[in-house]
Amino acid sequence: MKKNIILGILFAQAFFLSGLFTLSDYGLNIDEPNHFMRGQALLHYMRTGEKTYENLDVPRRSQWQENSQNGVYYLEKKTASHPTANDISAAFFNFVFYQNLGWVGDLQAYHLYEVFVSSLLVFLVFLIASSYFGTFAGIVSAISLGLYPLFLGESSFNIKDPVEATFFSFSVFLIFLAFNKKRFSYFILSGVFFAFAAGTKFNAFFIPFIFLPYLLVRFSPDLEKYKLAVFKKIPIKIYAISIFSILISFSIYLYLNPQLWLDPIGKIINEQLLFYKQSGVGTNYQPDYLFYGFNLYPSFFITISTPVIILFLSIVGVFAALKRIPKERDKFSLLLLLWFAIPIIRVTIPGTTIYTGVRQIMEYIPAMAILAGLGATYLVSIIDKYFVKLTRKRLSHLAIKAFILALSLPLLFKLIQIHPNENVFMNSLIGGLPGAVEKQVPGAAETLGNVYLQGLWWLNENAEKGASYKLPLGLSSNIPTQFARKDLKLAKYYSGMERRGEYMMEMISVDFPPPRFSYNYRYLENFVNPVHEVKVDGVTLLKVWKNDLEHTKKGYIHEKEEDGIQVLGKEEGYIKIILREPSYLTRLEIEHENTNCLLEGGGSIFYSLDDNEVRYARGQIENSRGTFQGSYADSLQTDNFFVFFFVASPAKFIQLVPDDPRSCLLSYRNITVKSLRDLKP
Numbered sequence: 001m002k003k004n005i006i007l008g009i010l011f012a013q014a015f016f017l018s019g020l021f022t023l024s025d026y027g028l029n030i031d032e033p034n035h036f037m038r039g040q041a042l043l044h045y046m047r048t049g050e051k052t053y054e055n056l057d058v059p060r061r062s063q064w065q066e067n068s069q070n071g072v073y074y075l076e077k078k079t080a081s082h083p084t085a086n087d088i089s090a091a092f093f094n095f096v097f098y099q100n101l102g103w104v105g106d107l108q109a110y111h112l113y114e115v116f117v118s119s120l121l122v123f124l125v126f127l128i129a130s131s132y133f134g135t136f137a138g139i140v141s142a143i144s145l146g147l148y149p150l151f152l153g154e155s156s157f158n159i160k161d162p163v164e165a166t167f168f169s170f171s172v173f174l175i176f177l178a179f180n181k182k183r184f185s186y187f188i189l190s191g192v193f194f195a196f197a198a199g200t201k202f203n204a205f206f207i208p209f210i211f212l213p214y215l216l217v218r219f220s221p222d223l224e225k226y227k228l229a230v231f232k233k234i235p236i237k238i239y240a241i242s243i244f245s246i247l248i249s250f251s252i253y254l255y256l257n258p259q260l261w262l263d264p265i266g267k268i269i270n271e272q273l274l275f276y277k278q279s280g281v282g283t284n285y286q287p288d289y290l291f292y293g294f295n296l297y298p299s300f301f302i303t304i305s306t307p308v309i310i311l312f313l314s315i316v317g318v319f320a321a322l323k324r325i326p327k328e329r330d331k332f333s334l335l336l337l338l339w340f341a342i343p344i345i346r347v348t349i350p351g352t353t354i355y356t357g358v359r360q361i362m363e364y365i366p367a368m369a370i371l372a373g374l375g376a377t378y379l380v381s382i383i384d385k386y387f388v389k390l391t392r393k394r395l396s397h398l399a400i401k402a403f404i405l406a407l408s409l410p411l412l413f414k415l416i417q418i419h420p421n422e423n424v425f426m427n428s429l430i431g432g433l434p435g436a437v438e439k440q441v442p443g444a445a446e447t448l449g450n451v452y453l454q455g456l457w458w459l460n461e462n463a464e465k466g467a468s469y470k471l472p473l474g475l476s477s478n479i480p481t482q483f484a485r486k487d488l489k490l491a492k493y494y495s496g497m498e499r500r501g502e503y504m505m506e507m508i509s510v511d512f513p514p515p516r517f518s519y520n521y522r523y524l525e526n527f528v529n530p531v532h533e534v535k536v537d538g539v540t541l542l543k544v545w546k547n548d549l550e551h552t553k554k555g556y557i558h559e560k561e562e563d564g565i566q567v568l569g570k571e572e573g574y575i576k577i578i579l580r581e582p583s584y585l586t587r588l589e590i591e592h593e594n595t596n597c598l599l600e601g602g603g604s605i606f607y608s609l610d611d612n613e614v615r616y617a618r619g620q621i622e623n624s625r626g627t628f629q630g631s632y633a634d635s636l637q638t639d640n641f642f643v644f645f646f647v648a649s650p651a652k653f654i655q656l657v658p659d660d661p662r663s664c665l666l667s668y669r670n671i672t673v674k675s676l677r678d679l680k681p
Helices: 002-021 032-048 071-077 085-100 106-133 135-146 149-154 161-181 184-198 202-219 228-233 236-255 264-280 297-305 308-327 332-345 364-391 397-406 409-418 432-438 452-462 519-527
Strands: 468-470 503-507 530-536 539-546 559-561 566-568 575-592 603-608 627-631 635-637 641-658 668-676
Touching: 002 106, 002 135, 032 071, 032 085, 085 106, 085 184, 106 135, 106 161, 106 364, 135 149, 135 308, 135 364, 135 397, 149 161, 161 184, 161 202, 161 236, 161 332, 161 364, 184 202, 184 236, 202 264, 202 332, 297 332, 308 332, 308 364, 332 364, 364 397, 432 539, 452 503, 452 530, 452 539, 503 519, 519 641
Parallel strands: 468 503
Antiparallel strands: 503 539, 530 539, 559 668, 566 575, 575 641, 575 668, 603 627, 603 641, 635 641
């Protein structure tokens, strides 16, 4: 056991050091800024009792200690969503290692917390696998986890999922030990880790679904007699200690969630549970993967995003675990299979939600890594057995193990090649990342904002002095500006067809199309040639544009005003515009009255090359071939002027349908349509 602990520490240390030395290679996860600001505000309140930063006294102030996002905001105005234990813990690392000691940078201090906690999981996985299946299984398991692309990459810039996987795993294993060893310390520790797991994400509340079938099998000698009385076999003192552990867990959870202090039960039920209900069920993001209501997307995505060697060994491990279950008194192999399966099943059953890959259920990865270790050990015995049968000679187990370990080297080299974009890895079963993108697999090439830093690197090297930059879609808070060259500045606005020379950059993925209907992004794609692209295996993860005349595409510079247009439908509550000939539209301008009418309000805009292709129903298109539905989000509105921007959209017919017949747009004075002068459909 002591040997296993030492080796486990060495593997964890290797993972931690690799993360430490590459901290500055990773950018911001798009979710992180809010978590950082919330964690800092709540930590400051817990330390000092102050809800504002007026008396903040530290050698260095974090960028995410925002005056507008202080304790007043989070404790009095902002409703609870995700629990806050993880935010406070990361803020504490920042408080120690950046604000006071200055050992690492501001962003790196938060990420140091993520890397440190993820390293603990490497230790745990090695310890579990080596203790139950042997040292070789532990080595393979630790390597499988450490080189699992999704875990490796996001352990350096994802504040929730790798950390949740760690605390979740410690909780599962300690609860297992508590019931099988019946030691008081295991019950208490399991409660502590469960508090941190639940304090990170509510995924932890699915742990009981792992243990319910496990306990039924573990303590029932006769499975055919499905008796809940099986739990009578558990000593009364275990129940008492369990209740005590739950109380400790809830106390820690509550302490690390200051937003709940004034009304714990009410806020948990009416805010946190409601948040998870809204985000976890109801919306089907992958309709093409449904099978009788069950969503096969999570299983499919795991299959194509897991390195083939790990996938193969874990499949062998599943069969080995199934063979071991009848022979095991503690049924650990059953627990391992449930640990792997339940996180996947919970987002597979009808009505549940998952999006942008499987990072939200990362708890399956450590179990899969342990199964890979078991599979490797089982494979050694199988290879030896059949080699003896065929040759009547024994094959060195050391040679077999060395060969299996060597199979991970191509994966290591691949991850080095695509660093720091390990989380977009796809295996050869789908044709790598290019194959996944070509097949439009949801979540393929999704960097979650990490790639913005690589865009900044290019700007630092190539942008002229004093240049400005911006994201067409993402929030400015998603950019790790502390890595930007000092003279570079965030643009206050996006100049569009005024072409004032600002740099724009945006991440690209298969899940990106919904925002692509935004004018800002579509303008850049249609009008401007990119000046730089960040690619992995030929797949673009990020584009950088310079919005000026030099980089505008040929034919997309000059506008003209359409003459001879017909305007119909005013009396029927809509505006239909017929052009003399098809054109590439750039804008629709309506000068209108602003009295005795409704200035505010929404509506829809449709356009088409062929009027017969469009059947108008309020806000809907029945036949979308050759048509587009726009919204007023791509428009500007003043008291008497409305502009809708098109992105060189080919059309002869335009129809605007206000939601309310009292709209001031229907009281128009003049309507102007502009298009590209030098291009014709």
